[in-house]
Amino acid sequence: MPFDTSRAVWFVGPRQIELREAPVHRPEPYEITVRATRSLISAGTEMLVYRGDTNPGDRMPPNSEGQFPFPTKYGYQTVGEVVAAGEDSGFHVGEHVFTRHPHQDLFTIEARPEYVVRVPAGVDDSTATFLNLTRVALTGVLDVPVKVGETAVVFGQGIVGMMCARIAGLNAAATVVVDRFEKRRALALHYGARAAVEPQDVKDVVFELSHGRGADVVYEASGAPPALQSAIEIAADQGEIVAISLYGNHEVPLRLAPEFHFRRLRITSSQATDQARWNWVRRTEAAFGLLERLSVADMISSHVGFAAAAEAYELVDRDPANVLGAVLDYPA
Template sequence: MAGRSGRAVWFTGPRHIELRETDVRSAGPTEITVRATRSLISAGTEMLVYRGDTTPGDRMPPNSEGTLPFPTKYGYQIVGEVVDAGAESGYAVGDRVFCRHPHQDLFTIDARPAYVVRVPDGVGDAAATFLNLTRVALTGVLDVPVKPGETAVVFGQGIVGMMCARIANLGAAATIVVDRFEKRRELALRYGMAAAVEPQDVASVVAELSHGRGADIVYEASGAPPALQSAIEIAADRGEIVAISLYGSHLVPLRLAPEFHFRRLRITSSQMTDQPRWDWARRTEASFELLRRLPVDDMVSRTVGFDDAADAYDMVDRDPANVLGVVLDYARG
């Protein structure tokens, strides 16, 4: 295939999006060229970039371009169809693939497993865009697994927090979620959570459902600095706290006495690095299986044409009470 051009989402200033023309190289022997069908906006790290809240130490995802804070082409969850495949890529024209690549309608990418994976039958394109965030949630639960009979609490019911709660709830005696937005709490209850509460009510509900023991495990996925303090306060003796959130440039002040020391709590940072017995490929396979078992249709609040990407980001930024997952549809633009 001769070299072509595509259009990509670029962050060019605080809360400013542009669709820029970009050259698309021909696929080399180990590369594939992909025509996008769907991609998912991350309300976590992507919105930090969108708002200009990154820090000098933040890392760029694979296949991103530019520099932080601006301008940058940044993103990591896009699904499409292979339109050209190198002889050594392992893919064929027509294959459906998930790629760790920014939002772009046509692109060429190295087909190594860390960047590209086939979308299995039974997982639609929109659902497949949830792969990366499902893998983030799964990694948090793998970092500190929930044991039968334990009480788990998840702060934040964005996509990562909601998937974390759903995965934890497969084994927990009770899973309690915390979010300030009513629609997210209602959806969590439909997904089978024991309770869904506002932040100011979490301590009393945890005390009731844990019979006074406190939360065995607390997953912090809200991105709100005060949530980590609340996690310390509600954890049981020798309880564990998993910090999934990336806080960007926001300061996270903590009061550690008396709970942190007297209860001998442990805080674990969660990141998608390989773990014993759980390499990248295994977590990818498990995440796709979770997407078969845990449908995400109700987690897609809006589907927006690619031409209107700027409006989609504005929607995620300004209306979190009503917007959870926003998918870009490349057939519309």
């Protein structure tokens, strides 16, 4: 039986958001009930859902509801305070946790390590909302690491691309980022990128910085289908390309000759699933470690009250040149 009610964000049509009531049941021994404090809107996959650019049968993250394309309750990065805890959950009332749960002000969730994790004392709730996207970026770099002295290129400076560039830059001799928006390029330079260019300029800059070799590793995190073609064209001999983007139902046409075959390039798909030696728990710990080292305060463009969630999505959709991270704030 429900012991409370809540409100949750539902995608009900292209660019249409509703806040719907949802019952909240008391936690079972292995569950916790969380009152949300912050959640982050993903400008990548979540905006594909918002715009209706998904296919029936596409995989949903855990704890989502409904179906693609609509209606669906979709999301995966909500932070909050534990207000009730089952005796076998391993959590206590008052702890702050990151959850893989859609945007909802109160909810009960199974306390599995891949769904719920404690927020470290040194990480505030707004920063903690970046955990999942940081883990996605980290997974891309783990799939194809940048070796010391190599040239890395990152297409797209949304949150995933920006974190990917910052992580790759810990080893790379030069990191080049590619984005069509000036503010994102400027922020990437602030965070340590060697060069930040518009898409049409990337080839000349990469070959200049790499002394004609091309990029050793290219991460495609823009979600723009033409970027994968550009990645093939700028990669060095035996270079590696990591496709982090999810393209939804957009076609991705490629011209493979001559670069792809003659340069013996490799394209790796990256998805935040378990790898050898890097299971979900370990990547979560590493991602929180990165968030403690790499401030994301400048990546938060706006805070919007949960009640105005529809306005937040419209803002992200309408003004990507000025909006990077949009955080929903929940009432105390």
